[in-house]
Amino acid sequence: MTLINSVLNWLIKKRIHQIELFRKYPHDVQAEWFKKLVATAKDTEWGRKYDYKSIGSIAEFADRVPISSYEDLKPTIDRLRAGEQNLLWPEEVKWFAKSSGTTAGKSKFIPVTESAIEECHYKAGKDMLSIYFSLYPESDFFEGKSLVMGGSGVVQELSNASYYEGDLSAILMQNLPYWAQFKRTPSLTIALMDEWENKLELMAESTIDHDVTSISGVPSWMLVLLKKILKKANKTDLMEVWPNLEVFFHGGVNFKPYRQQYKQIISSEKMVYFDTYNASEGFFGIQDQKGKPDLLLMLDYGIFYEFIPMSEFNAGQSKTVQLHEVEIGKNYAIVISTNAGLWRYLIGDTVTFTSTDPYRILITGRTKSFINVVGEEVIIDNAEKAIEVACLKTGAVIHEYTAAPLMKDGNINHQWIIEFIRLPDNPDFFCEVLDNALKSANSDYEAKRYHDLVLTHPDVIQVPEGTFYRWMKMNDKLGGQNKVPRLSNERKYVDEILSLL
Secondary structure: OHHHHHHHHHHHHOHHHHHHHHHHOHHHHHHHHHHHHHHHOOOOHHHHHOOHHHOOOHHHHHHHOOOEOHHHHHHHHHHHHOOOOOOOOOOOOOEEEEEOOEOOOOOEEEEEOHHHHHHHHHHHHHHHHHHHHHHOOOOOHHHOEEEEOOOOEEEEEOOOOEEEEEOHHHHHHHOOOHHHHHHEEOOHHHHOOOOHHHHHHHHHHHHOOOOEEEEEEOHHHHHHHHHHHHHHHOOOOHHHHOOOOOEEEEOOOOOHHHHHHHHHHOOOOOOEEEEEEEEOOEEEEEEOOOOOOOEEEOOOOOEEEEEEEHHHOOHHHOOOEOHHHOOEOOEEEEEEEEOOOOOOEEEEEEEEEEEEOOEEEEEEEEOOEEEOOOOOOEEHHHHHHHHHHHHHHHOOEEEEEEEEEEEEOOEEEEEEEEEEEEOOOOHHHHHHHHHHHHHHHOHHHHHHHHHHOOOOOOEEEEOOOOHHHHHHHHOOOOOOOOEOOOEOOOOHHHHHHHHOO
């Protein structure tokens, strides 16, 4: 194993040089990808519709090609799923990543091409390890197994063809190279199971006796699995089960609300929590500094980026800025064009830049996940920061939460539904700290809270352990890439949860 470890370390670290190139020449790299994407797709149905052959500049591309949501592209994607080809990208589309994000709405089916798998997702996996090993050269990562928590997928048979649809993680696991399959656990048969609760049971049973050195997955669902493993092992500390565990590669949701929960079950001070920004539509960012939460924006994955300032956001009617025009501290919606045929696609996430040399970002929320009934404009980033402060000052530990406005007896406030793992020392003080932390994070919220004139004091409703799990199960959203919506401008989710009490 030591020889394998040394060879793999050497191969992976070679990629660091290429990462340095796009850090040093970010605009050149993005310009090259723009040209390559447009040239490759010029003879597709989409490319002919917008005359890609005659596009000579990024400005011309932005003027001619509309910004698209999933709903805009859905008719074309449905045709791809029915077996038509060469519509958005010249490669055959055999895989569709099923994505629902939060519990809201119906599933999306994002096309995944061979280029997207190789040049984006697998490249990102290698880069993640390259950066990790450059930061932690003493790592024994390859000496043990990697526990990967993925989703499920099924083959859909058509009259003239077949395609595979499922969580992106399931698609990637199906196509992993041999060396990566050899290092991961559990078996593919278990990892790709569809029935979530049975899958959790089998994952726990089949991994508990392995020498696991790394875990990968969405923090919320990984936590459910790890607690099940601890219960089966009759232990309270995961280091007693896997003494060589060294890193958790996580993504999908903000890790802050879960950090304290992980510290409660993993005692090792050396445990590394390594953040990534990946989605069904692409892989966008990797943590590249010790102890800092911002992510290096990955610029050579077959993705061309544009950004919409949220102060001017109007979905498809918005004007975008290019990478060299972004400003530190501003909130932007991300627009991408990719080697999977997503053209000027609004993925729904918002970010802020913490650095422009190199380009580093923090995820701040969703374009549709906020509370703004009286002009308070509370976004997920505000909420996460306020929750963190309230927990720190009151000794609380939170499992899940969501919030929505409440209008009652002529008053308007925010109602927070919170499932605690450890209750605050003083619930009223928790609510007060949460309120004050939101004021500190958001001047619009502070103005609307002034003397309770527009927005009155928030309510915090404590719900029993397991409430959010029951709610997700009720909505058929257990596991995979499904997430609890943090903020909503209407009460659908909150009222459903309250109905379970």
